[in-house]
Amino acid sequence: MRRTILLWMMVLSMVLSFSHVVAQHEVGNISFQPKIGFNISSLTDIPDTETGLVAGLECEHQVFEPISLSWGALYSLQGSESYGLKLEYLIVPFLVNFYPVKDLAFKFGLQPGFCLSSWRDIPSGWNIRRIENNTLDLSFPIGLSYEYCHFKIDARYLFGVTKVFKNYDHQNRVWQFSLAYTL
Numbered sequence: 569m570r571r572t573i574l575l576w577m578m579v580l581s582m583v584l585s586f587s588h589v590v591a592q593h594e595v596g597n598i599s600f601q602p603k604i605g606f607n608i609s610s611l612t613d614i615p616d617t618e619t620g621l622v623a624g625l626e627c628e629h630q631v632f633e634p635i636s637l638s639w640g641a642l643y644s645l646q647g648s649e650s651y652g653l654k655l656e657y658l659i660v661p662f663l664v665n666f667y668p669v670k671d672l673a674f675k676f677g678l679q680p681g682f683c684l685s686s687w688r689d690i691p692s693g694w695n696i697r698r699i700e701n702n703t704l705d706l707s708f709p710i711g712l713s714y715e716y717c718h719f720k721i722d723a724r725y726l727f728g729v730t731k732v733f734k735n736y737d738h739q740n741r742v743w744q745f746s747l748a749y750t751l
Contacts (some may be wrong), residue, residue: 599751651688682704
């Protein structure tokens with residue numbers, strides 16, 4: 569995990585050292601991006617993953633020549649397959665987007681997630697304590713995107729920093745891949 573974060577930080581610092589940058593859109597432009605994709609999620613200290621849907625709407629505002637800000641509201645299904653756990657979130661990403669070249673953006677930011685519901689599909693005979701999930705999940709997303717002919721391919725890693733459950737010490741770890749259309 570630390571290696572992944574260190575690698576992303578090194579890539580970002582190399583990108584920031586570029587002397588020539590190109591704006592994605594005109595300064596002041598606001599675009600809307602409906603998107604759909606999938607998550608590959610896990611919980612810390614649990615070795616399996618769960619695949620789920622991510623869908624919603626993001627907005628992007630080109631603030632300066634190479635920098636834009638984006639925010640959105642997305643439905644995100646996460647969890648753990650071995651525990652039969654499904655968590656539905658409304659996630660609200662706030663991102664800074666840096667464009668070193670046209671159409672390519674590196675992203676980082678803050679993302680609160682609000683638990684909409686959770687359920688478990690546990691095999692009979694398992695003796696697992698009652699799980700109470702927290703309603704707020706805070707994570708730090710980092711990623712990149714590429715836009716071509718109004719379609720935007722986006723890949724992010726969401727590094728959860730809050731406990732998912734009140735009585736267990738697990739955080740969310742999510743790879744998120746999506747396709748958006750820029751309006």
